[in-house]
Amino acid sequence: MSGGWGAWIEDNFWLGASDTIVEGEWVWETSKIEVSLTPYNKWFAGQPDNYGSANCLAIHLGYNWVDEPCNLPKNFICKLGYNHTAIG
Numbered sequence: 109m110s111g112g113w114g115a116w117i118e119d120n121f122w123l124g125a126s127d128t129i130v131e132g133e134w135v136w137e138t139s140k141i142e143v144s145l146t147p148y149n150k151w152f153a154g155q156p157d158n159y160g161s162a163n164c165l166a167i168h169l170g171y172n173w174v175d176e177p178c179n180l181p182k183n184f185i186c187k188l189g190y191n192h193t194a195i196g
């Protein structure tokens with residue numbers, strides 16, 4: 109698939125944070141730490157904008173962060189511990 113919404117969906121990934129509990133307060137799903145308190149974030153200019161009730165954090169090409177509706181189909185990126193073995 110190339111171009112249009114298909115490429116947009118394929119070219120970005122869920123990162124595992126959301127503002128579903130309190131709009132505008134972004135929290136990592138696993139640690140429950142506020143995103144603003146972690147040492148790195150890279151919101152794209154004008155993001156997050158809650159467009160279309162966007163409550164989940166995605167990263168897209170250029171490694172910028174955007175908020176998107178949580179029901180969009182995407183692959184995801186996970187942080188694993190040092191001793192984890194990737195399968196598959």
Ligand SMILES: [Ca+2]
Pocket residue numbers: 127131132158161162163164175
């Ligand atoms: Ca939101």
